[in-house]
Amino acid sequence: MNQLRRPIEFVKDRLGFETLIKPLDHNAPPETTEGKSQWAYIFGFGILFSFLLQITTGIVLATNYVPSPESAYQSVEFITYEVRFGDTIRAMHWIGASAMVILVLIHAMRVFLTASYKYPREFNWISGVVLLYLTFGMALSGQLLRWDQDGVWTVMVAANFAGRVPFVGEHIAQFVLAGETVSGSTLTQTYALHVFILPIAMVLLIGLHLFLVTYHGISELPKAGKPVNPETYRQEYEEYVEKHQRPYWPQGIWNELFFGGLVVTIIVSLAFFLGPRDLAASPDLTDLDSQPQPDWFIVWYYALISIKPQGYEEVFLVYLPLGFFLFLLILPLIAGKGERHPSKRPFAILGLSVVAGLFIMLTVVGLRAPWVPAYDTEPLQAEQLGTQDERILEGARVFHERGCQYCHQVHGVGGDWGPDLTEVSTRMGPEQIAVRTVQGIGNMPAYQDILTTEEVDLLVEFLTEVDELGPRARE
Ligand code: HEC
Structure with a gap:
């Protein structure tokens, strides 16, 4: 027994064990003694x-x-x-x-x-x-x-x-x-x-x-x-x-x-x-x-x-x-x-x-609720946009296919994670739209490795003209 105690005492003494547990060595509130x-x-x-x-x-x-x-x-x-x-x-x-x-x-x-x-x-x-x-x-x-x-x-x-x-x-x-x-x-x-x-x-x-x-x-x-x-x-x-x-x-x-x-x-x-x-x-x-x-x-x-x-x-x-x-x-x-x-x-x-x-x-x-606001939107169709222009319609498809529409609304269709892009052409020119799309900013992901040049062109064209389309074109 003594044989065993000695090394324990040695470690306790040299490590200052008593001081180490000192903070724990105080009286605690007596909830247990009162039956609780x-x-x-x-x-x-x-x-x-x-x-x-x-x-x-x-x-x-x-x-x-x-x-x-x-x-x-x-x-x-x-x-x-x-x-x-x-x-x-x-x-x-x-x-x-x-x-x-x-x-x-x-x-x-x-x-x-x-x-x-x-x-x-x-x-x-x-x-x-x-x-x-x-x-x-x-x-x-x-x-x-x-x-x-x-x-x-x-x-x-x-x-x-x-x-x-x-x-x-x-x-x-x-x-x-x-x-x-x-x-x-x-x-x-x-x-x-x-x-x-x-x-x-x-x-x-x-x-x-x-x-x-x-x-x-x-x-x-x-x-x-x-x-x-x-x-x-x-x-x-x-x-x-x-x-x-x-x-x-x-x-x-x-x-x-x-x-x-x-x-x-x-x-x-x-x-x-x-x-x-x-x-x-x-x-x-x-x-x-x-x-x-x-x-x-x-x-x-x-x-x-x-x-x-x-x-x-x-x-x-x-x-x-x-x-x-x-x-x-x-x-x-x-x-x-x-x-x-x-x-x-x-x-x-x-x-x-x-x-x-x-x-x-x-x-x-x-x-x-779905995590991304507008998952289930459809691409804007010719009737909604009021145009038969092939390139515009192609742009609308890319806008949907590449997920832009999950975050952005155009003519009331799409998510509201990012800003409404219906009137984006009044805020920025085609160059800027292209740069935003390719480089991203804040919560807008960067698309440079994802979109082809052709797709960027289609998107920019779509976004610069879309303001004039939709309800306005139908009037
Ligand atoms: C994950 C959601 C999301 C997706 C997907 C997304 N965007 Fe955005 N976008 C945003 C947000 C958020 C902003 C605002 C960023 C900021 O200014 O901080 C933004 C900003 C923009 C702007 C600038 C608008 C302005 O008024 O300042 C353009 C243009 C744009 N996005 C185009 C696109 C295009 C094109 C696509 C598809 C290729 C796309 N976005 C996909 C979230 C998204």
Whole structure:
């Protein structure tokens, strides 16, 4: 026995183990001793464990992934079909990402419900909100790395959102795309974000978050009629925790470790049985015959795009989401004291229900709506255009065939992703139209490798003359 203890003591002593676990060695609120268990507090550990799992599977994926536009899609196929356990690892990374998003949302809701963001834990909440955004950033950037249609479209939505932000929008959009349009640089920059910049930021912030949790102690469950008063709170908390003498380590941490283990077990089993997310078609934006579908956690935003009332796009797509994100960030600064119990905060609970309800409703709407606005439009016909000119009609066919019509309306037919092109000839000359079409800009894909010179000519001719056609020609 002594033989065994000595090396353990040696390691403990030389590593400073006692000091290492010191932060855990404090008294925790005594929910269990009063007969109530403290299962409300387990979600943070679930997140931590799934994050560690993401890092592990992410490293395995990164060793086989090639972040270049020519090879990215094939390398994901290679991982899925050729690498040993590659499909399970991919599935773990994908299901783990979803699990993390879900757990982060639940954790945030729990903290909101128990109002644990109030004094003195304001920065616990603020660092947590930033972590929430970083988690979404990881999920979004990860999608693009598949470099299939779904991922590429999602990033176009992100750029579209960013581009509408007042003043700085264009710069943000250019930053997101690493240029004027989706290209190879978008992929390499997103790769750097996904494997270096965002994870490092997350590790640092998780460190701060955990430090703050141990520094302030876990919040006690709220009691109605016992508001937070900054003058007396700390002392009362100390006394309360002292009285019950329940050390966090090792008693308090038990349920949390159990839950963390459970989360990992569920992710691994689901990955094993369900397999990875199907790869969508490779990202040829002009070949939209398969319906691209974004990953579920961003579907709500797409739903906003498809139901937004005409004329209020900015409000719905930019100001409301942005306002909500800012509100979350500063919440503890505007509501840092007072009642914590849900029964004394009816408006907070109402607000939470509305937001959660909207999220679910929009997700359902978004999952049903087609991702690209106008999929099922037909090319404009001779009767609609009021012309028999062969070249114009050919141009209308190319406009439809090459996917322009999915995004652009002409005489009321087509999608509203991009600007209406009926009167484009009043805004730009033929040269400019050709340049736009070939080079793309913002959410307008570049067509230079896709269209033949003849097709560009047909499109330009069609677009310069179309204003005079249609209803006007029929008059
Ligand atoms: C994925 C959706 C999408 C597709 C497909 C698409 N466009 Fe666009 N297009 C846009 C968007 C978005 C803009 C606005 C870009 C900006 O100014 O930021 C745009 C802008 C333009 C403009 C400039 C219009 C103006 O008023 O500024 C022209 C011309 C144009 N597109 C032509 C075409 C043609 C021709 C095709 C087919 C070969 C096409 N587009 C396919 C989304 C698309």
